[in-house]
Amino acid sequence: MIREFDRWAYDNRLRAWRAEWKLIVAFVMLAVVMMGGWREQWLVLIGMAYWIVARARVPFSVYGKAMLAASVFLGISLLTLVVSVSVPFRITFIDSQLQPAAKLAVRSLAAWSCLFFLLITTPAPDLIALLKRMRLPAALVELCFLMYRFIFLLEQAAAELMLALRARSGGTHWRHGGMLMYQLWVKTWQSYESFSRSLAARGGVVSCGYRHQQEKAHVPLADIAAGIIMALLLGWAWRKG
């Protein structure tokens, strides 16, 4: 999944927006979800789905799959809320917890969709560059940049190792899990050695985060209109509620 999300982050229609805008949208909506009632939460959920699928043009299958995974996970978390375990071992449902659990489900999914909007429309390097503009320590920012790059390096190594293992009908034994970890660690060390060497050959300076935002990072009218409509709807929901 990580590669698919990452690809869409670079290829969606909202890529040209400044990362600040997307971050603000996501965080404002997140704040609305966290502070507001269920009406706002439903609106945000729908609005984010609209923005992700219709405006950013991320296929519904991708969004749906991610949402499903999140829902399953949420379901397990909620299950622990609505059941009660007592001694001697018996499990009972607590009826009074059902309604709070349902509310929690809506809030969580709405908040999750804000986060998903951010991750599917904005590549991580743009967000890290934002951290740099926010004057966080350079060491942290560079660590983030490098880690992002290395995540995909090791992920590919792990995927290829798994593939080769499967070609030999392996990958089912827990010992293979240990071997995979061991190999990844060896790869990590070897990459460290090669990377430090090639970095030294290039002068030994890591200075990521040179970025000038695209000059014509304009916000299309349709998106502004959609934003305003959503804000109006939110205001309406607020007054009603």
Add this chain to the structure above:
Amino acid sequence: MKTLLLRMERVKYAYQAERYVLNGVDWEIPERKKCALIGPNGCGKTTLFLHLNGLLRAQEGTVYWKGRNMYERGADWAQWRREVGIVFQNPEHQILAPLVRDELAISLVHAGIDREKMREALAAITAEYHLQSWLDRPTHQFSLGQKKWLTLCCTMAAKPDLLVLDEPTAYLDQHQTKQFLKQIDAIHQAGTTVLIATHDMDFVWQWADVVAVMHEGRIVMQGAPEDVFADRQRLLDIRLDVPLFVRLWQAWRPEEKIVPRCVAP
């Protein structure tokens, strides 16, 4: 009558909806031949390989293994996967175990060897590939050539009927290449069908019995090297080229259509 080991019919596969990496592959691998697969990078070779033993399942089309439709109910995929051995491009990403001994054991378990017979099987494969001094050495200290050799040994430990190699000689020097190919020839002599994907046309010219040319998710040409390489223009169109020997011959005797196969001195 030539026997087919593997046959693909209109095989299609897409990682993302509607973007076909394999776009209707029709392909035949005859038994006990030296087969070569050539094609520009990005033509779908790796994806094709993953269909050779069912690591991927085609979304359309069919794969026949030893005459049997593998997409039918009840086809024995575990058996199929045992009978096809694939050595991928990067040996770094295939060796899993910390010691050579363990690495061979993974393959032997895959081949269906029992615990009791494991010791004998290990001794047999060790003797066959001269690995005695390697058994207790850690794999990560190996050079690239040694790693390639080890991946070959591990794949052969399972005694496959079809051995698939993806660019086996890249990064090897001439001597290592010769050694590697000598072993491949021995494997072929012993009755295994060998398929090699490569960018080295001179090697294809000298080695292969059958060549398949892949382009944009399809097998566009297939046949003996002298037939495939006779049509230079067509190959140039798909960004390939003919072997040096063929080029020299055609420059020397442009009137002759057929280039003789001969091994370089």
Add this chain to the structure above:
Amino acid sequence: MKTLLLRMERVKYAYQAERYVLNGVDWEIPERKKCALIGPNGCGKTTLFLHLNGLLRAQEGTVYWKGRNMYERGADWAQWRREVGIVFQNPEHQILAPLVRDELAISLVHAGIDREKMREALAAITAEYHLQSWLDRPTHQFSLGQKKWLTLCCTMAAKPDLLVLDEPTAYLDQHQTKQFLKQIDAIHQAGTTVLIATHDMDFVWQWADVVAVMHEGRIVMQGAPEDVFADRQRLLDIRLDVPLFVRLWQAWRPEEKIVPRCVAP
């Protein structure tokens, strides 16, 4: 008089005591030539490269860069390292930044470009290597060929006087290889000395002005390709071989000692 860009005198280097990987290298890289370095794997090529810009310091012997002894006091190693660009074998382990733009920026900072001029320098290198559509692409989604291209661009961004490439064309298909070499030729035309280490003798035959042969930590032969490849037996002894063209010529006209340099059709 030919000008020497780099000269090594009796350079020795050992990672472990007494086990010399470089065992007295005497080597000259003439200015503005196309140089090739051949030799079996494990002969010490990579270690030699690390001496070309002072990433390693020889334990014995001397390295002269542009006529200046770099092991003297006061030699400017930072400047030296800027003037030699090395592209290592595996592009995966050279790309540090997540975006192409940042990757180029790292190289430009290395070249000593100021923050203010960064934008212009970036635009220049982008235009020169046609990277416009790549700038905001993530490097990890690239194919191997694209990654190799990117590492070349990044190295050239620092405008080195000597460009060193370690097996640049391995895993590339014919078309990619042609593109890559066209660019290398353009770089050479513009005045950069290019050094390529490779196992592909046919390529050396067609491309190089000067060939050096390395064996067991020494440069054992050096000269024009037609001289170096004239002595097949000596090359076979150190587990190398001559190009196919030379083999064919010698088989065709065994009485002629000198093989003509000509470009394959």
Add this chain to the structure above:
Amino acid sequence: MKRAVRWSGMAALFVFYFLLTNENEAYAMHIMEGFLPVKWALFWWLLFLPFFVFGLRRLVHTLKQHPEHKLLMALAGAFTFVLSALKIPSVTGSSSHPTGIGFGSVLFGPWVMVVIGTVVLLFQALLLAHGGVTTLGANAMSMAIVGPFVAYGVYHLCRKGAVSNRAALFLAACLSDLATYVMTSLQLALAFPSPDGGVIASFLKFAGIFAITQVPLAVTEGIITVIVWNWLASY
């Protein structure tokens, strides 16, 4: 009737358990975005920040002395991320988080691991939508602070107490995994006290339910860490 409800509940629990261990195995201990009420989210954020700031200062200090460690730290972080994000075959499906965190703690010390662990969590939120921004404080508290410190503390205590290296590693990985899970249970219990028994009853409930997955997981984690360590020791 009651019996039927109880059994279907058990069945559902197991179905969810297997779904969990197959698909989302690695995230069993993450608290999802928006799950915690605002005040608790803020509370954990505020509690977490001083640790983070102090860890960051240590990291900047370390990097000034050893700038070459930057690459290694980034690689260690990526290693931890990949281990915890990948499906790695093992008995119950292991999160492998403690393995990475454990190695990191030994290499760089727990304070640096606080920062690296937090960045790993941030990437899990920004690349996979697991965990979240509002719950980052709580998740970081349990995984990037309690986890490394317990691992580090247990390891060094054991080494002082003349316990063998392997046993120390096993205990460190195992206990840091357990500590992470106890912390998460506590966080959930504080945020969602049980209507009849309050925080303590709620904590026991969460801890009890998570124990089904987490106790075997922690043991596996410990064993695998020792095995991997054995191999690495021969490196």
